[in-house]
Amino acid sequence: MTADAFTVDPKTADLKTADPKVSGGRVPLCVDMDGTLLNTDSLIECFFAVIKDWRVMFALFGWLLKGKAHLKQQLALHARLDPALLPYNSGLITWLHEQKRLGRRLILATAADHVIADAVAKHIGLFDEVIASDGLNNLRGSAKAEAISRHLDGQPYAYAGNDFSDLEIWRHADSAVLVNAPKSVCKAAAEVTRIETRVDDRIPWTHALVKALRPHQWVKNVLVFVPIVTASALFDFAAWGDALLMFFAFCCTASAIYVVNDLTDLAADRQHQRKRHRPFASGALPLYHGPIVVPGLLLAGGILAAFAGAFHVVVLYAVCSVLYSFKLKSLPLVDVFMLASLYTIRLFGGGEAAGYPVSLWLLGFSSFLFLSLAIVKRVAELMALPTDRKGKPAGRGYKAGDIEILKLMGVASSFTSCLVLALYVQSDLALGLNKLDQTYWGIVPLMLFWQCRIWLATARGKMHDDPIVYAAKDPTSWVIGGAVFAIAAIAHLPI
Template sequence: MSEETLSTLTHPRCTAPVTAAAVPLCVDLDGTLVLTDTLVEGMLALVTHRKLWWCLAGLSSGRAMFKQRVAEAAALDVSLLPLNQDLLAYLHTQKAAGRTLVLATAADSAVAHAVADHLGLFDEVIASDGHDNLKGAAKAAALVRRFGERGFAYAGDSPSDVAIWQKAQRAILVNTGSRLSAQLRDKLPIEAEFGSQADRLRPLLQAMRPHQWVKNLLVFVPIFTAHALTEWAAWSGALLMFVAFCATASGIYLGNDLMDLAADRRHPRKRLRPFARGALPPQQGVAYAALLVCLGAIAGWLAGSPPIILIYAALSMTYSLHLKQQPLADVFTLAALYTIRLVGGGEASGHALSLWLLAFSTFLFLSLALMKRVQELLALRVSRIARRGYMTGDEAILQMFGCASAFAASVVLALFVQSETAMRQYRSPALLWAIVPVVLFWQCRLWLSTARGYMRDDPILYAARDWVSWLVAGLSAVLLVAAQSITLTGL
């Protein structure tokens, strides 16, 4: 194809023909070429490594200097960034036709050049350099100086790009949203469009992990153990605490995913999470996380137990930022987070936990936390789990810890059955003995499933979908009711 030959380059969303000798195509980075914001990701990485405050000092020298300091300190692995595959395919087509491609971004020059080097597509890079922040009108002025007014086409995604499109010959719209797209179609020749802003609700709900809310049903356990099933005040308080834990946990999950972006993108399964794959922008994730944690605090206050929610949130965030990387400290923290749900339910319902329930749950939850780590090690089989403190040789000792903790929980349950507390609370405490082997069987079965590689999720989520676990729960409930209501003679 000669440079003078006019040829239409077909693309399903092209609205105007493009020539091989067309004006240079300038492409935005954040939200356009990559489905994320590299500055926000860099800041999140610095929060994880506790370096953000050093970079914030650069704000006094301007936004461009701040970006440069974040880029230097964060050192993002650009090969992991989620790319807009439709736009990327279009750029390959344009490159093959001989068109000049320019990466024009407000991101720092170091990040922009790293992306350009990784893709090997761009002939030139125009980016912020520590002195000039090339966003909006500043980027438009830089492109006009380089190519002249109407001497370039521009691919962008946000309202801040309108000032650039006004100086461009052609516009390429990338995830701009229906309203902005309609406004631009009336004013500019549109070369191509790549989707509109996708529905954020579904990926947001996915990132909130509502399936994890099953863990928060633990807040209702104190009502059952206190035999207070007819106390509606207890149920209303526990329900508010359930809402508080659900909102707070979802906010923490969002924050945890934002902190784990690089690690999740290396994971064979977690790379499909909304933030990791670019279905949700990280800046929205930060806002939603803060909102959910605030809603959780309000619900906890209405339930009469705000300190419980605050402790849960603080411990969860400490876990995400630091304790997750500490061997053994991480599993003890996970066990504590389970136990806090029980404590919160007891406080909100007015039925505080007995020491027996606290001892049993502590060993049980520690076993389940160890099970979660063992299944991760067995699934990945790598020298070290990213952002974890374990290595592949550790699964044997962790399995031993977990099984020992499972048996310890059953021992505590057995001791409770013959305690004076059980004698006072149940008409026939001897019936409770049957629960001991049932619970021990259930825990041994979970550990066997883990060792065989069947445990693909959090153990509680696995149990929620496991018919044997439901059978164990049902049988235990029947035995509890029978021990409470039936009087056996001769025992």
């Protein structure tokens, strides 16, 4: 392998030129698109873009019977990917700009359908020509090599690629440009052609995968322990053990749903100021990892829930979450009620596993509380909406003008939840537990103060789009939570 002419340091992404003479003799450069120019696979992008359309999903098998090239064409036509939203390899594009400045002929040569390839080439504005699949011919491997050879009348060329499917092209190429290629691919390519340049700027996929599971969101699953506390069973260690199983069951299931949500909401996430940095949306994690990890996570969650004796609750949570991801999240008001329901299901799961069913009092309090928090999430999203979005967040059914009425609904829900809590504290169910039951009243102002503080932070534009995650990082929320737990423990002392 010859010395690299160009590399991208994965830590600093600084461009380093080793030998300006190494340029492949300025032969035309053919650039692959999927995994090379793009940090994603356009075919998988198309699939997830249409997965919510049941009519397209029913037609998939028929398209495939007519050949993969036909399948690619139909998916491209129905998906209508916006090239401006796709994740590009910035390091490679920087180098291509330099090659273009030096007068090199650049050709986009891809197995993707020409509908997508033409749109990407037009968006980038660097390529002189495009070679792509056309609905009849699937230009992959040797077929692409033949198409490039015909297009260039047999003249030598360099080819930029990233995986083993590109080896057949490199066998016929004058030189290779390796883009985020594994070491095994680099070694194989070096055996069949000369390496002109390497571009390496992708972070390890393992780090991106962990981030995609959103472990910081697992704090929501602490709700499974609430029924034990409210049932005066703080010293029932068997119940805590079963609830712990449910905690991990919800963690696995929720992470699976987060992955599904990210895969089916790529376009909307890429238009969001913060969500565009998520592993799948940014291209840091290849899309095919999603369908691999989701079944494993769901299986693990189901097994843990079965051992805890609440398998049906996790199934209900998974079904509701999928419905939310695929459709309900775009329906105004329906979405926040479903979000509140998902919080409440965690309570039911903990109660079922621990053997302490959720009371109607707890259900009433939590329903209003979770509805308020769900509305906080939507208000925060609307407040963070860029001015160029025409007043509507992508993938949502709200407009910027809905903020005031949503705030009214949310604050009203907060005060109602505390009213229900106050009525419970005064009820016959709470009174008479022991001589210290009066301490329960201390929880009411603490909960009201916490919710008012959450809404004040939201109104000031300081709210994370998920209030539970915000609270987990907020020291004041931890102090309030500790005080509430202490009051509940004191009230249940055997005096």
